[in-house]
Amino acid sequence: MQLKNDLWDFALNFYQQPGIEQSCLELQNEFGLSINRLIFACWGGIQGYVLESITCNEADHWQQEMTHPLRGIRYKVRERKQQGAEYDACYQKLRQAELACEQVELALLYQQGLQAAQMQPSIEIIEENLHSYLKSQKVPIDKDILGALKPLLRAANSYLGTNHKE
Template sequence: MKLENDLWHYALRLYSQPGVESACLELQKTGLSINRLLFCLWLGQDAGRQLDLTVLQGATDWQSEITHPLRALRYKVRTYKQQDETYQACYSAMRKAELACEQLELALMYDVAEQMLKGEAGSSLVLENLAGYLNGCTLNAAPSVTAAFEPLLQAALPEMPEDWQQILSLPVE
């Protein structure tokens, strides 16, 4: 498994774009996985592959067994840190460990990407992949969710289709 790969570098580049981090964190609050969202974008735009959630079991197990519990612990430490700065070093170490877990999860997804069917890379495939991921999620259909997708898609897609909200089955504002 290669930790330094095209998906990891894509995720870092996209996440650093204006508005993307806050949009991703907003979507994460709704229960969506930032890594799955970034994977769908990369898979359709750069890799030209159709999302197949069935081959992501290793990454899904890692996320639920390791990353999510670590994030929950970090959130607990954050409450301590807010009351006493002595906890800052522990909190920072946990953030670093969580990022390492996320990088490993992306590496697991990268490793299985070639098992997915080839498609024509571009906006249509990106939206198809996102729709496939969202179809399996319980998503609050609030306008704030739609608004959070916009900066993410604008950063990822050179040409964003006007009907992207309908394709993703999101409420149109």
């Protein structure tokens, strides 16, 4: 498994784009979607990968067994942190550990992505990848979800013209 890869680099950069963190957190909290899967869908389209399945058994198990429980603990410590600054060091270490878990998850998704059919990168592939993920999660594609996805599509589209390596 290659922890440092193009998907990881993309995820770190993409998540920092204006509006992406807020949009991803909204999609996670309101629709139960995985931020890593959303980023994976966008990266795939930017690379020209048609991702028929955004889910990956190994990555899904890792997320359920490692990342989510760790996130739950971090959230509990975040609540305690409001009671006193002495919890901050623990909270920061948990954030680092959660990020390391997400890096493993993205490495597993990256391996899967490299096996997908590759075409000319386009916004249509990005949309297709996102819609495929929404369908797999049984999330109806309505105006609410489409509105929440707009910042991701806008940011991903900007990569097609500027950051994509031919």
